[in-house]
Amino acid sequence: MAAVRMDGKALAAKVRAQVAEEVPAFGEPVCLATILVGDDPASHVYVSSKHKASHEAGIDSRDHRFPADTPEGAILDLLAVLNTDDEVDGILVQLPLPEHMDESKVLTAVDPAKDVDGFHPLNAGLLFQGQPRLVPATPLGIMAMLDEYGIELRGKEAVVIGRSEIVGKPMAMLLLAEHATVTICHSRTADLAAHSRRADVLVAAAGRAGLVTPDMVKPGAVVVDVAMNRTEAGLVGDVDPAVFEVAGHMTPVPGGVGPMTIAMLLRNTLAAARARRSGVAVPGA
Numbered sequence: 001m002a003a004v005r006m007d008g009k010a011l012a013a014k015v016r017a018q019v020a021e022e023v024p025a026f027g028e029p030v031c032l033a034t035i036l037v038g039d040d041p042a043s044h045v046y047v048s049s050k051h052k053a054s055h056e057a058g059i060d061s062r063d064h065r066f067p068a069d070t071p072e073g074a075i076l077d078l079l080a081v082l083n084t085d086d087e088v089d090g091i092l093v094q095l096p097l098p099e100h101m102d103e104s105k106v107l108t109a110v111d112p113a114k115d116v117d118g119f120h121p122l123n124a125g126l127l128f129q130g131q132p133r134l135v136p137a138t139p140l141g142i143m144a145m146l147d148e149y150g151i152e153l154r155g156k157e158a159v160v161i162g163r164s165e166i167v168g169k170p171m172a173m174l175l176l177a178e179h180a181t182v183t184i185c186h187s188r189t190a191d192l193a194a195h196s197r198r199a200d201v202l203v204a205a206a207g208r209a210g211l212v213t214p215d216m217v218k219p220g221a222v223v224v225d226v227a228m229n230r231t232e233a234g235l236v237g238d239v240d241p242a243v244f245e246v247a248g249h250m251t252p253v254p255g256g257v258g259p260m261t262i263a264m265l266l267r268n269t270l271a272a273a274r275a276r277r278s279g280v281a282v283p284g285a
Contacts, residue, residue, distance in 0.1 A: 003223070003247035004149065008141070011148050012259035016057055019266045023058040030273040031060040032090040032116065032265075033082050035075060037101070038068040042230075043094050050092070053262045059269055062088065072101045076109050083111040089273035090116035092265070095166075113276055116268040119165065127173050133275075134268055139171040141260025142203065142224055143178075149249055151222050153178040157198050161185045161212070161238070162205035167226055171203055192216070204238035212239040220248035226257050 023030055032054050036047045047063070054061040064078060075093075082088050091114045097103050107115075112122040118136040126133050146153065158180040162168035172182045185195050187206070193216040196202055204212050205226035217223060225237035237253030244250055251257055 003244045003250040005244075006145055006149055006224075006249055006251045006256060008145060008251060008256040009259045011145060012141075012263035015144065015260070015263035016053060016266060019059075019263075019270055020057040022270060026270065026274065028273070028277060029060055029087070030058070030270055031062065031088050032092065032269045033062040033064065033085075033088045034092045034094060035064045035066075035078065036094040037066045037070055037075060038096075038098050040096070043096075047094050050262055050265060053266060054269070057266050059266060068098045070098075072106065075101070075106055079106070079109045083109075083114065088114065089276060090114055090269035092117055114272055116265060116272055118170065118268070124165065124170070127170055130177055132174075132177075134272060135174070136166055136170045137264040137268060138167050138226060138257060138261045139174050140268070141264040142171060142226070142257060143174050144264065145224070145251070145257070145260060146201070146222070149222075151201065151249065153180045153201065156180050156200040157183070158201040158203070159183045159185060159195050159199035160203045160205065161192070161196070162203075162207070162226070164205065167205040171205065175201070175203075206238050208238055209236045210238070210240050212243060214240065214242050214246045217243050217246045219246055221246075223247040223250040224257065225251050225253050228253060228258060 034047050036043055051061045051063055082091050091110050093106055097106060107119045108121060110120055112120045115123055115134050118134045123134045127135055158175045160168050160172050163184055163186045168184060172184050176182050183195055185192055196216045197218050199218055199221055201222045203224045207227050209229040209231055223239055223243055225239040227238040228235050235254055
């Protein structure tokens with residue numbers, strides 16, 4: 001029997017509709033500022049999608065785009081302005097940045113209270129300590145999908161393939177907080193299949209097309225395919241589609257995790273606005 005298809009597009013629409021109801025109820029303008037440096041076509045598409053979704057949810061947005069040769073100092077100066085601008089609730093720096101920029105330095109320059117991507121060391125540290133405030137949108141969206149489909153995590157074996165600061169590491173922390181037993185695998189893991197076959201919940205976020213094959217998946221497992229790899233055949237994930245015949249639940253690519261990322265970004269922006277106006281910590285994930 002084929003796996004239950006976890007429809008991220010439908011859930012994202014529901015989350016975005018909820019945010020669109022909550023923004024006017026909040027009673028004050030909410031604003032997201034984005035910074036994009038360079039001419040990467042995919043980044044321009046992502047940022048435009050974020051602005052479109054923001055407007056549909058009633059969130060104001062500011063779109064700052066710069067050529068690839070922009071000095072790092074110019075971006076740091078802009079961040080200093082946005083950090084102190086009381087009309088801006090969320091700040092997002094689109095990655096990747098050009099090679100001449102220190103990505104860590106730029107991300108650390110964002111006010112943690114406006115860090116709707118959840119990449120600032122303070123927000124990462126709070127997540128590690130089990131006190132999440134602003135959490136990266138992709139893993140947060142995955143947790144929302146698991147909840148939507150009634151996936152039990154307590155005591156389950158969870159395997160995360162990928163150790164990025166954006167998905168892999170925060171994903172592991174969120175699963176651990178729900179009492180799953182978590183293993184993080186990566187490019188140097190010996191015998192990846194031995195780990196993945198134990199997983200009740202398998203999250204693939206390595207960025208390698210077709211990495212996970214049916215023989216690597218425990219029958220009935222929940223498989224979340226995070227990656228979107230551009231190939232000659234189009235967009236594909238890290239998981240071979242044939243895994244649908246083995247898994248119990250699985251996300252498609254596209255239409256799975258991707259739509260949830262933007263939806264949770266909007267939710268984070270509203271959460272940041274509420275926290276800044278009330279003077280209390282941003283609610284946890």
